Amino acid sequence: MAQEITDPGVTAAVAAAMSADAPPEEIAAPGSFELFRLDVSEVVVVRVGEGHLLIESWQEGRGVRTAQR
Template identity: 60%
Template sequence: MEEVLDPELVEAVNGRGQPRSHLFRLDVTELVVVRIGEPPDHLVVESWHPGRGVLRRERR
C-alpha cells in the first residue's frame, strides 16, 4: 500500500478547497468474496486473479 501524495490527484478526488483525505494506491493481486448461496445451504466462493479472471466454487 502506498499513500498518494500528488497534489493534483488529491485535489481532483477531494475537490478544490476541501479538507485533505488520505488516498492510498493498492496493488491488488487477488480478490475473494464469500457469501451464503440460495438456498442458504451452501457457501459461494468467488475469486479473481489477474490473467485468470473469476473462478466460482460452491461449498456444501
C-alpha cells in the same frame, strides 16, 4: 503492496470524482481522507447463500472464478 498518494492534484481529482453524484452530506473535501494505490494480484469474496457459501475469486491473468460449497 500499498502506496500512499499525497499529491494534492491527485487527491483533489479523486475527491471531485467521488463527489460528482454524491448527496451533499457525503461530499469528501480534498485532504479529509487518506488515499492509497494498491497493487492487487488476487481478490476473494465469500458470501453466505441459502445453505451454501458462494466464493468468488479473481487472479491476475486468470480472471474470475466462482465456486459454491
